Amino acid sequence: MSILVVGSVAYDGIETPFGSIDRVLGGSATYISLTSSYFIDQINLVGVVGNDFADADINRFKDRKVDLAGLQINNEGKTFFWKGKYHYDLNNRDTLDTQLNVFEHFDPVIPASYNKPKIVCLGNIAPALQSKVLDQVESSDLVILDTMNFWIEGAKDDLKETLRRVDVLIINDSEARELSGLPNLVKAADAIRAMGPKILIIKKGEHGALLFTNSSIFSAPAYPIVDIFDPTGAGDTFLGGFAGWLGRSGDLSDDNFRRAVIYGSVMASFCVEKFGPERLFDLTNAEIADRYTEFRALSAIPLQTDNSF
């Protein structure tokens, strides 16, 4: 029972209205694997770092029992570095610096010990690389893919090719509109699900998320956060919580996909409370359970009463 996580491992520089940090552990595979480590024990990470990657950061993964047999250490260069700045409302950010470094020629290799995962999490990397990962996976119960507007615009054919092999796609609302060419999200969801993924999650930031399956639509609320400190990694954290719960429960029913969306939302709501992935190191089971309960209370619609229609 394991989750295979493929994506970037990086250092991030982050500026928000509430402070800044020059260099903190980041990357999609980092957020996904740290998050899903709260749900099951066997998290197998595939990624690449450079000669500047600190032992202390290796240990942060090990402390969370993330398996690093698939983490390549490329001594020819430095670790992927990204720097961004968030604006006042935290909904928009500018990229100030991107140094791909060793990530530029990342060639994911899946160790033999990883090739029968229960769940495959394809973090946001080039669609052709995501396909290459799937070529190396012998069997799995579920393939989950994240992508972004950069690939929708620049590698649409590759993306469509990869989507045919995917069970769950997680994107945001503007990406869903761009990928489908349709402004109405319900119509966009139909069009995208016809491309391959039977399960589609459309993230809407401060407005929650929508889950589309064969049999229903689920509207998940957003947690009403007073102090968002740093949104970095929230989307990857969502994916980690979503996949983690499915791995832990082993249940791929519609109702359980709803639970998975809420666990993803729960974990993302914690992530934004501190800079970088800090909050993902000190969570307790009770905190996770309590926040799930808060989500239920937040969106509970009472039954109709006797004087209803």
Place this chain on the structure above:
Amino acid sequence: MSILVVGSVAYDGIETPFGSIDRVLGGSATYISLTSSYFIDQINLVGVVGNDFADADINRFKDRKVDLAGLQINNEGKTFFWKGKYHYDLNNRDTLDTQLNVFEHFDPVIPASYNKPKIVCLGNIAPALQSKVLDQVESSDLVILDTMNFWIEGAKDDLKETLRRVDVLIINDSEARELSGLPNLVKAADAIRAMGPKILIIKKGEHGALLFTNSSIFSAPAYPIVDIFDPTGAGDTFLGGFAGWLGRSGDLSDDNFRRAVIYGSVMASFCVEKFGPERLFDLTNAEIADRYTEFRALSAIPLQTDNSF
């Protein structure tokens, strides 16, 4: 047991990507009163129309048993006319024409038979006029107010004065940010509730609505509509359903405010299915009840399971 509705009665010209109509019954008091007439029998309308107001339109109110003793007919001019055009995504509209006509000097007079309503619905008119209505109301259980950015920007002092006398404020998210000066909606809600209204509803269009009370926050989903035909009046229709349910049930508990938000959302989701207020003339009780049930299913979060945290 009655609802007092004060606002505009108008003719609208509407252009959407799906068609256009030169002249259709419109105005906030129209949508509110027609909608709430599905919930209770005694709906008392206060407004003004001009010498061009058709008998056929008077009869449309009468058919829905809306009391028109408070509808002034000013033979010196024409009925308020508004013309607007919706864009491709239906989230934005341009006003093409506004002829205030007899509405320019509207002076709401509350008939003696109307001055002890259970609920007062103050549709979107000048805050000073909304106060003037309240001056004439002898007693009521609940005062609900709608407003817009035009008054927040142009009559903020009047609005703040009026808000002190209001129990429920219904505005959209950009208006909440503008009124409070705060980008975070949870903080904005705290600031606005400190201005008077203990109950605040923030409408978020295609993202649903938030209800803030003393004891909780409720996140209501939006109905996933495939074919929005015409958004005109959806906000007023929400108010009509919200107030209508509270009037019908006579229950001002937090749980029942949640039901009221859903009934408001239900009615608004019907409203946008046809041009103008057309859909508000042929609804059945079964349609309303069924859609309420659909809203519950849409946002139902399953309980945690044994292998949860």
